[in-house]
Amino acid sequence: MTDRFCRKSRLHFSDRLDGLKVPFWRGLVVRLHLAVCPQCIRYNRSLAATRDALRSLRDSDPDPDPR
């Protein structure tokens, strides 16, 4: 697997998290790549965890005086 494949695939991971449609062939290539590339699996897991961490702020109050 090449860096070029990883880079091209990763550009779509954020959209996939939101359930946005990726053009069919591009989506297929991304899914296949994500099934076999351990680096991209780690990257995707970290990106999803980042989005989940942001969502977990939804019901919390920010520091009242963060300066």
Add this chain to the structure above:
Amino acid sequence: MIPERELRELEPVLYRFALRATRDPELARDLTQEALLAAVAQRGTFGGRSSLRTWIIGILSHKVIDHYRRRSARPLAEGGEDAELLATPSSEDVERVVSARQELAAVERALHELPDLERLALVLVDVEGVEREDSCRALGVSATHLRVLLHRGRNRLRRILEHDR
């Protein structure tokens, strides 16, 4: 007509949003009040296409963006794309991000290291759960631009959480 009670109930939500966007309690209170006053003045334009909460958060977003513009007198800060944003994390890095949900203060701090427009996009879409179409209107950007802001913002935040905790 928008019932005053509903507006009052939204005040804490708006304040929280403004505080996350500005990190300044006094300014956040002012912007919240400005947004509520603007909502009352513009109540005739609320068509019910989105929820009242989403509509007023949109008004508040405009106030925040106006503040960013006044403060910097420059185009809004937006980070660039670079290879570093797409870097592969180690397994330890991933675990740090996964555990970030237990340390919300660290996530709040990391959020404030982002460029203004990326932070605002993440607060709208990921924290507040505002639909993308409504978020585009609130930020005054196209759908493509919002995709880029979310992609860069999430990746920038990911890199901070992977390394700075």
